[in-house]
Amino acid sequence: MNNAVMKNIKQLIEKYNRPGPRYTSYPPVPYWNQTPPTEEQWIGHLLAKYREEEGVDLYVHVPYCEKLCYYCGCNRTITRNHDLEDPYLDVVISEWNLYKTRLGFTPKINSLHFGGGTPTFLAPQNLKKLILALTENKRDNFIGSIEIDPRTCQVEHLKVLKELGITRVSLGIQDFDPKVQAAINRDQSVKMVEALMDQLRHYKFQSINFDLIYGLPKQTMESISSTMEIVAKLKPDLIAFYGYAHLPGKIKNQRLINENDLPSAEERRNLYENGKIILQQYGYEDVGMDHFALPGSYLYEAKSSGNLHRNFMGYVEKKSSLLIGLGPTSISDSSMSFVQNAKEIKSYEDRIKEGKLAIETGHAHSPEDLVVQELIIDLMCKGEVKIGNKNNLPHYQQIEKELLAFQDDGILQYKDDKIILSETGKGFVRNVAMIFDFHLREQSNKARFSQTI
Ligand SMILES: C[S@@+](CC[C@H](N)C(=O)[O-])C[C@H]1O[C@@H](n2cnc3c(N)ncnc32)[C@H](O)[C@@H]1O
Ligand code: SF4
Numbered sequence: 001m002n003n004a005v006m007k008n009i010k011q012l013i014e015k016y017n018r019p020g021p022r023y024t025s026y027p028p029v030p031y032w033n034q035t036p037p038t039e040e041q042w043i044g045h046l047l048a049k050y051r052e053e054e055g056v057d058l059y060v061h062v063p064y065c066e067k068l069c070y071y072c073g074c075n076r077t078i079t080r081n082h083d084l085e086d087p088y089l090d091v092v093i094s095e096w097n098l099y100k101t102r103l104g105f106t107p108k109i110n111s112l113h114f115g116g117g118t119p120t121f122l123a124p125q126n127l128k129k130l131i132l133a134l135t136e137n138k139r140d141n142f143i144g145s146i147e148i149d150p151r152t153c154q155v156e157h158l159k160v161l162k163e164l165g166i167t168r169v170s171l172g173i174q175d176f177d178p179k180v181q182a183a184i185n186r187d188q189s190v191k192m193v194e195a196l197m198d199q200l201r202h203y204k205f206q207s208i209n210f211d212l213i214y215g216l217p218k219q220t221m222e223s224i225s226s227t228m229e230i231v232a233k234l235k236p237d238l239i240a241f242y243g244y245a246h247l248p249g250k251i252k253n254q255r256l257i258n259e260n261d262l263p264s265a266e267e268r269r270n271l272y273e274n275g276k277i278i279l280q281q282y283g284y285e286d287v288g289m290d291h292f293a294l295p296g297s298y299l300y301e302a303k304s305s306g307n308l309h310r311n312f313m314g315y316v317e318k319k320s321s322l323l324i325g326l327g328p329t330s331i332s333d334s335s336m337s338f339v340q341n342a343k344e345i346k347s348y349e350d351r352i353k354e355g356k357l358a359i360e361t362g363h364a365h366s367p368e369d370l371v372v373q374e375l376i377i378d379l380m381c382k383g384e385v386k387i388g389n390k391n392n393l394p395h396y397q398q399i400e401k402e403l404l405a406f407q408d409d410g411i412l413q414y415k416d417d418k419i420i421l422s423e424t425g426k427g428f429v430r431n432v433a434m435i436f437d438f439h440l441r442e443q444s445n446k447a448r449f450s451q452t453i
Helices: 003-016 039-049 082-103 124-134 155-163 178-184 190-202 221-234 252-256 265-281 298-304 345-353 367-382 396-408 424-436 438-442
Strands: 056-062 109-116 138-148 166-174 207-214 238-243 285-288 291-293 309-311 314-316 323-326 331-333 337-341 359-364 384-386 412-415 418-421
Touching: 003 265, 003 424, 039 082, 039 337, 039 359, 056 124, 082 124, 082 323, 082 345, 109 124, 124 155, 138 155, 155 166, 155 190, 166 178, 166 190, 190 221, 207 221, 207 265, 221 265, 238 265, 265 285, 285 298, 291 298, 298 314, 309 367, 323 337, 367 384, 367 424, 396 412, 396 424, 418 424
Parallel strands: 056 109, 056 323, 109 138, 138 166, 166 207, 207 238
Antiparallel strands: 238 291, 285 291, 309 314, 323 331, 331 337, 337 359, 384 418, 412 418
């Protein structure tokens, strides 16, 4: 990058770096209207949108991890007590049985994704029991995926996953540098990951993603370069390269990170750009915010064919109408409304044991929500969007002024109602999305979000 461009980016970062949502949903969770549909209404929404030929997507949250990573912003409980597994499994299966009873049939399962916490906290046989209970009626082209912590994954897990059609895996890597690993309390040798990659290839898993993070304590340009060189040799087909979301006021465990070890906003951006350049040299292409893919991978193909979509789990290869989330904190999406389960494991379990769904909060979409949702998803998946009927877009006049200001800063091109992000502008996509977010604009009580850059 030449000096003029670097200077310009530095100024843009100073101007635009501020707290903002990551938009895995619109509206973002803090701006839901908190009046969840009743259980009856929620089931009504699912029935209204269910199509046998499409089926439903299932998400299962496994809320346990054996060891705390200091940076972690996920919802999880740290424990080494594996006696918790059996009762947890029973409750999740009961929750699914409640859904089947309320719907009056067993839905076709289009996809099943395990997230967490750490799904591989569960013993292989328990994982097997859970998958079998949830996939008795799966579609022919069923997609199964799971988040794997290399430190807790055994060959037996891989055998069960492969046998039952869970063929897409995402490995929590974060960073390979020993100093960074020490600062985040996550020891994970290259050797361990190499051995796991050999096993994954031996069992012919279809897709392997690495989760990496930039902006972690002790990261330097050199450490990011060497992590990326190792990553490129291991050659996963997908890479999520997330910006570290540091919110120590809200997430207590992040107070264990020494803030003097954190890079500045400008350094963060340089770490990201450095990582991105190396990935591109090895053939990875930028498919969406913080996501890279090798040609031939399913996200690369989805991006090329214009089908890339974004939901609570990040980028996916197609839009689907129904997502049912099982387990504490899990979010469900009926395309008409969102609901989220109770966050505390005990409250969640108590509700299910009483024979009720564990819905704690939610949001019923207004017509304006749906318009803005589509705009933001397009912007994040395609890097461009056409504004349709402006009458349906709250605060349009103000939005137009802000778009022109972004255009003056070289972040986007705005012509004939079409917005196209520039190469530089891709790094500011959250800021551009924010101008459409009328909930954010109208709230005096600002929620706590991570920095956009
Ligand atoms: C549920 S974890 C992945 C599975 C497993 N628990 C593990 O860590 O290996 C999901 C991912 O969220 C990302 N993550 C967690 N906390 C984060 C934070 N504060 N900022 C950015 N990314 C974060 C990490 O990359 C992590 O791999
Ligand atoms: S990053 Fe993964 S393993 Fe670490 S605490 Fe969070 S959920 Fe658990």
